[in-house]
Amino acid sequence: MDTLILSPYFALIIEVKNILGTLLFDETFNQFIRIRNEKEEGFPNPIQAKRQKTQLKTWLIQNLAADIPIEYLIGISSPSTILKTSADSSHVPFRVIHIEHLIEKIKFFKQSYPIEVITSRQIKKISRALVINHVPGFLNVLDHYNISSQEIISGVQCPSCLIFPMRRIHGDWLCPQCGCKNKKAHLPALFSSD
Ligand SMILES: [Zn+2]
Numbered sequence: 001m002d003t004l005i006l007s008p009y010f011a012l013i014i015e016v017k018n019i020l021g022t023l024l025f026d027e028t029f030n031q032f033i034r035i036r037n038e039k040e041e042g043f044p045n046p047i048q049a050k051r052q053k054t055q056l057k058t059w060l061i062q063n064l065a066a067d068i069p070i071e072y073l074i075g076i077s078s079p080s081t082i083l084k085t086s087a088d089s090s091h092v093p094f095r096v097i098h099i100e101h102l103i104e105k106i107k108f109f110k111q112s113y114p115i116e117v118i119t120s121r122q123i124k125k126i127s128r129a130l131v132i133n134h135v136p137g138f139l140n141v142l143d144h145y146n147i148s149s150q151e152i153i154s155g156v157q158c159p160s161c162l163i164f165p166m167r168r169i170h171g172d173w174l175c176p177q178c179g180c181k182n183k184k185a186h187l188p189a190l191f192s193s194d
Helices: 049-064 091-095 099-112 120-133 138-144
Strands: 003-006 011-017 022-026 031-036 038-046 070-076 081-086 096-098 167-169 173-174
Touching: 003 031, 011 049, 011 099, 022 070, 049 070, 049 120, 049 173, 070 091, 096 099
Parallel strands: 011 070, 022 081, 070 096
Antiparallel strands: 003 011, 022 031, 031 038, 167 173
């Protein structure tokens, strides 16, 4: 989560992206295509703010018994980036904005949520709890490099035939392909040599 704005009326998650060129949201394949210098480049759908919204909602209810409306936006930080959508997708242009239009968007949300649901005291309590519980996590690294978790090869690699993954059997790693056994095969996965 890049930025969280808490107000007495609603919470807003803003994921800031710096993507230059023309950004086309392709609804059929659920991906962003960046067109720049006549080159097309696909990005996995960066709308992880939607997932964060669900996580935050659950967390607030479980930890602080606070049920707050949560909105999310993807803020494109470079004003020259052109935003386009491939089909009549209603939610994407709504959620993806140039960051300079943020104030208008906040005003819009304020109108949608006119009722105070939390006090400023509760806001302080939530902020403190969020800071304490914040774990700069694995997912942030993936977001940073635009990698989806499905792209990560996990497990222990066989040192002799290089396949993934080896199986853990009686304190040994066993390769299902070449039958090689190795007690230390997990070490390269933990301490990368490069
Ligand atoms: Zn092997």
